[in-house]
Amino acid sequence: DGGITQSPKYLFRKEGQNVTLSCEQNLNHDAMYWYRQDPGQGLRLIYYSQIVNDFQKGDIAEGYSVSREKKESFPLTVTSAQKNPTAFYLCASRDPHTDTQYFGPGTRLTVL
Amino acid sequence: GQSLEQPSEVTAVEGAIVQINCTYQTSGFYGLSWYQQHDGGAPTFLSYNALDGLEETGRFSSFLSRSDSYGYLLLQELQMKDSASYFCAVRAFSSGSARQLTFGSGTQLTVLP
Numbered sequence: 001d002g003g004i005t006q007s008p009k010y011l012f013r014k015e016g017q018n019v020t021l022s023c024e025q026n027l028n029h030d031a032m033y034w035y036r037q038d039p040g041q042g043l044r045l046i047y048y049s050q051i052v053n054d055f056q057k058g059d060i061a062e063g064y065s066v067s068r069e070k071k072e073s074f075p076l077t078v079t080s081a082q083k084n085p086t087a088f089y090l091c092a093s094r095d096p097h098t099d100t101q102y103f104g105p106g107t108r109l110t111v112l
Numbered sequence: 113g114q115s116l117e118q119p120s121e122v123t124a125v126e127g128a129i130v131q132i133n134c135t136y137q138t139s140g141f142y143g144l145s146w147y148q149q150h151d152g153g154a155p156t157f158l159s160y161n162a163l164d165g166l167e168e169t170g171r172f173s174s175f176l177s178r179s180d181s182y183g184y185l186l187l188q189e190l191q192m193k194d195s196a197s198y199f200c201a202v203r204a205f206s207s208g209s210a211r212q213l214t215f216g217s218g219t220q221l222t223v224l225p
Contacts, residue, residue, distance in 0.1 A: 042215035103154040
């Protein structure tokens, strides 16, 4: 079965700690994205990657970092510099044939 | 920049028809997508319009008017399971050839028995 997986589903972190969210896809998509969603809000773009070893900042990149060493994987690190990290984080990849983004199940991060 | 407006809430009864409007302001417009998101879940793709007109997929249809910067999602024969948030999202060219999605704030649809 092809798809996008994110782990863990729920994550708790203490203030001042960095935490890394996993995103893996076996759809052979080049482009991958990270979004943040706050309660009752739309999705905001954090980072995106068009191809391996390349990534670009989105609208709200401050306090986050990413890497793209493999086509299948696009991990997101939420650093201690992110002032308000509690949110629902969604990873997506883009089908180049239909130009449609498909989402993983998300990780809900709570900072205690 | 880009901005989208859609109503925050819509309520309808089972079997009814509901229309969710979306107006947008953007540069580098490429097309308008619609996503459905149930509580706690991931957004799932519903439809995409790049050209003016109506696209029909089963009970759901989506419309786009590029000249009016306006689109809508039409849900027919509403079912309880259609209760969810619906997001319009503009596909636009950003830096270079990068195609990005910018999402509206979402419309919470409640279907009543």
